Each structure stands twice: as structure tokens, then as C-alpha cells.
Amino acid sequence: MSVFGKLPCDVIRLIIAYEAPNLDSHLLDWRSALRLISVSRVWRAAGFSVLYSTAFIHDKLKFSQFWEPEEPIQFDAEYGGFRALTNIELIQRMGITRSVTRLVLEGCELSSSVSLILRAIDVCALSSCSWTQSLRHCFRTLFNYESLDAKCERECFAGAVTAASYLVQLLPSVRVLKIGAKGCGDIQLAFVTEVLYLCVGQVSKLEYEGPMWFSEPISGPKLDVVDIAVEPHVDGKYPIIDAHGPRSISISLMDAPFDWSWFQRNEHGVSFDRLEWLTLVSAKIDYAPTVHGRLSGAQFPQLVHLCMSNVVFSTIDPMCLINSPVQCVELVGPVIHMPSFDWTQLTHLHTLKFNFGYVGVEQMKNNFIARSNRLFEHLRGTMDVCVQLFSSSRVTWSDVYWPRVTRMEVVGMSEMVNVLKAALQVPDLVYLGFTLLRLNEGDISRVLSFLRNIQNEHEQMVESKLKTVVVRARKGMVCGKLTKAFESLKWYYPGLEHLALTNLDPKFLK
Numbered sequence: 001m002s003v004f005g006k007l008p009c010d011v012i013r014l015i016i017a018y019e020a021p022n023l024d025s026h027l028l029d030w031r032s033a034l035r036l037i038s039v040s041r042v043w044r045a046a047g048f049s050v051l052y053s054t055a056f057i058h059d060k061l062k063f064s065q066f067w068e069p070e071e072p073i074q075f076d077a078e079y080g081g082f083r084a085l086t087n088i089e090l091i092q093r094m095g096i097t098r099s100v101t102r103l104v105l106e107g108c109e110l111s112s113s114v115s116l117i118l119r120a121i122d123v124c125a126l127s128s129c130s131w132t133q134s135l136r137h138c139f140r141t142l143f144n145y146e147s148l149d150a151k152c153e154r155e156c157f158a159g160a161v162t163a164a165s166y167l168v169q170l171l172p173s174v175r176v177l178k179i180g181a182k183g184c185g186d187i188q189l190a191f192v193t194e195v196l197y198l199c200v201g202q203v204s205k206l207e208y209e210g211p212m213w214f215s216e217p218i219s220g221p222k223l224d225v226v227d228i229a230v231e232p233h234v235d236g237k238y239p240i241i242d243a244h245g246p247r248s249i250s251i252s253l254m255d256a257p258f259d260w261s262w263f264q265r266n267e268h269g270v271s272f273d274r275l276e277w278l279t280l281v282s283a284k285i286d287y288a289p290t291v292h293g294r295l296s297g298a299q300f301p302q303l304v305h306l307c308m309s310n311v312v313f314s315t316i317d318p319m320c321l322i323n324s325p326v327q328c329v330e331l332v333g334p335v336i337h338m339p340s341f342d343w344t345q346l347t348h349l350h351t352l353k354f355n356f357g358y359v360g361v362e363q364m365k366n367n368f369i370a371r372s373n374r375l376f377e378h379l380r381g382t383m384d385v386c387v388q389l390f391s392s393s394r395v396t397w398s399d400v401y402w403p404r405v406t407r408m409e410v411v412g413m414s415e416m417v418n419v420l421k422a423a424l425q426v427p428d429l430v431y432l433g434f435t436l437l438r439l440n441e442g443d444i445s446r447v448l449s450f451l452r453n454i455q456n457e458h459e460q461m462v463e464s465k466l467k468t469v470v471v472r473a474r475k476g477m478v479c480g481k482l483t484k485a486f487e488s489l490k491w492y493y494p495g496l497e498h499l500a501l502t503n504l505d506p507k508f509l510k
Helices: 009-019 027-036 041-051 060-066 088-094 116-124 150-170 186-199 361-365 368-377 416-425 441-452 480-486
Strands: 054-059 077-079 082-086 102-108 138-143 176-180 205-211 225-231 248-253 277-282 305-309 328-332 351-359 384-391 407-411 431-436 468-473 498-503
Touching: 009 027, 009 041, 027 041, 054 088, 150 186, 176 186, 186 205, 351 361, 351 368, 361 368, 416 431, 416 441, 441 480, 480 498
Parallel strands: 054 102, 102 138, 138 176, 176 205, 205 225, 225 248, 248 277, 277 305, 305 328, 328 351, 351 384, 384 407, 407 431, 431 468, 468 498
Antiparallel strands: 054 082, 077 082
16 A cells, blocks of 8 residues: 555545645536545545535536546536536435535526526436435525526526525525625526525525625524625615624625615614624725714624724724724724724723735825824734734835834735844834745845844844744745744844744635
């Protein structure tokens, strides 16, 4: 038996997960994993439960260029013009439908008066499988847009609603619903929103990405997690979200303004009775506020984590948070929108994170250095203060003075030497991390020169509190010379206890 055949099952599953990170949601990763388990019987046994937990139905026209004819997964069936790639026939032949916990429909289009799902059900013989008890985990759907003539469109609207009802009847045990409808036409939206409202009463987690096309409040007795990414729609049917039930709410805005009125109110206002995690993200890359209205009179009795990305913090009345048990506040956006707030009023707060995004021409024109210095000089309290930024060469690190900052992560920059020298201007810093997306020969030479001559040309930073320095870089950039030279940092920072140079996780680059 080869060394690969002797690996423990847990290690084999980790290898499969690394090579096929989207195994549970994407057909191409499923194919990669299928090849991996052909290594040996041991690998097949270890990967079996992972591989056959997901059933796929994909539009053949979209995926055919990625498949060789001999692929065992390929089931080229046709019904009413619909051609499918699916592993359902393989799962049925093996008699393992009870292993399936996910159903994924992706890349499909409506091209005739017979609705997509009814055709897919017939093609893939879904209704003949014992799915009712096995499909407990997730139903995920992603559709493409296709324009139709008026007569066909009317027929498809009716068919879409019928298909949604039929499908949900087949999936009474679904607990996680994921819908990707970005760029969809109205017929596809009619189908996915019907599925959403029929399933929301039984699921514990809902993920939706697509246009604002909502007619009823998003509410369910078991709904714990709501994660929606919305884009504008001509009809402007924005979501009304139940504020009382979920433990986690995440709203991402794709060129659509957020409005606090999206949260369902009662006679006493808005009460987030069980909410522990609230995330608001705007994808707009500009410097204009993206929130309508102001939240006041709300209660957060269970809130632990609040994240606002490119959404102005001042739209929340501070009184809403003062009596909450919030422990971590994360603010993402340009420094010009960071609030001047007395954080000591949040008595349970132990972590405050600022992510300034890309600090380039625009932020420097808005006096980034002066504004950030003023922000941190006025901070009070004993919480950890973390800073992350994507730095450019325009940042004058010698002018930085950031008291109270305890952790700093600098991403995608080559100004490593200047940041290392700036440690005394960040007097409370205990952790410094670099994530290097590129580092040319000139950058490496400057870093090596600084590190090799550090004892002769620079004073020892005896006052620095820095204890940890971590450098993450693309594979191959962390060379032996650089690793050895970095040891001299322990002289430069006498309190340094941990120094690590590692390769960047490939997932970070995707």
C-alpha cells in the first residue's frame, strides 16, 4: 500500500476539502473530488459520505465545455428542450439517496411554457427518490436570465408558481435554503420568491442573493440566520425582515440604499429580541452615505457583534446600543465616515475594529493621516483596538500617531520597512501582521538591507510593546534569506515573543 493509502480518513477529507473547497455547492469541484477518491479504496471510503451528500442538476449548455464525454457523472437527458447534467442518476443506481443532504439547481433557464423545475424533476426522476427524509440540510438554486415573449411569459409565471409549490412538497425536511437570483428576470424571481415564502416557515437558515422582489415579511418560527444580498429592482419591492426572531442578520447592498424601515416594527418600535450578530454591508465604492432614515428607540438585549461596512454608524441612535451587551464593533469604510463616539458608554465592549479599506489618492486627499490620528487620540476605554488597511505608497507612515491601537494588519503593500519603523508611533501595538499580495525584487532588497543593518543603523525600540509579528505572502515569496533576516527583528523589538512567516492561504486570492 502506498503512503497515500495509509493516511487517516480525517486527513483524506481535509485534502478533499482543500482541493475542492466548494464541493457542497459547485459541480466542477464535485468532479475534482470524484477523481480524488479514485486513488484507492481507502480514499473512496473516506470521501464517500462527503462526495455523495450533494445532488446536482445543472444546465448542460452552460457546463458542457468543462466535461469530457467519459465522465461518469454525465447524465445527458432531454425533456421539453431542457438538457441536464446531474449526478442524481448515479446516486439512484448506487441506492444511496438517503446520503443526500443537499440539492443544487444551477445555471438553468426557462425557455418554454413548461417551467424549469417541473422539467428538471421529470428529467432527473426526483419524484421517484426517497428525498423526503434525506434532504435535510440545504436546497440551493441559481438561475440565469432569459427574456421571453409576452404569451410565453404569462404561461411561465403560472408554471413557476406551480413548480415552486411542487418542489417544496418534495422537500419537507429542508432546514437551510440558499437562493442565488442575481440578474434574474421576473419569471425566475417569481419562482424563487415563491420557494422562499413556502420554505421560510420550516428553515433555520436563509441565504438570498438577488433583486428586491418581496411581497411578504421574511419571518419564520425556526429562522435563526438571515443572510440577504440585494440589488435594485424596477418595482422596488424591498424586504421586510422580522427583527424579533433571528439570532443573526446580514444584509449586503449591491448599489441599493439600506433603509432601517426594512425591519418589522411592533407597537413599541423595533426590538431585536434574540439578535446576537448584525452585519450591514454596502458594496458601493464611493464616499456617499448609503443609509436612509435613522434607527432610534430600538432595543438589542442580546447583541454581541455589530459590523457596519460602508454604512454610516451615526444612523444608529447611540441610546439603542448603550444598554446592549455588545462585545465587538467592526466598522469598515473610509476614515472620513468613522464616528467620534464615546465607546466607554458600551460597558461590555472589549474589541473595536476599524477597517479603512484601500488608502490611496481619495482618502489621502481627505486628510487620512490627520483624521486617523485624531480618531485614535480621542479614544477612551480599555478595549482592544484593531486596525486593518490596504495600504498604498502614498501613506506617510512617519506622520502616523495611533495611540490605543493594539493590533494592526496591513494588506497588499510593499512599504514594510516604513511600517516596521512606525511602531513607536503606535505605542500600544502588541500585534503586527502583513499580508503581501506582491513584493518585487526591489522591495525584497530594501527589507533585507533594513533587517541586516538593523543593529548598526537603528536604535533598539526598548519602549515598544510589540509581541507578535506575522507575515503572510504568496507562495515562493517567503524565501530562506528573508526568513533568516527577520530573526533580527527580535533585537529591534526586545519584547517580541512570536515571529512567523507563512504562505498566504490560496483561498485569500480567490
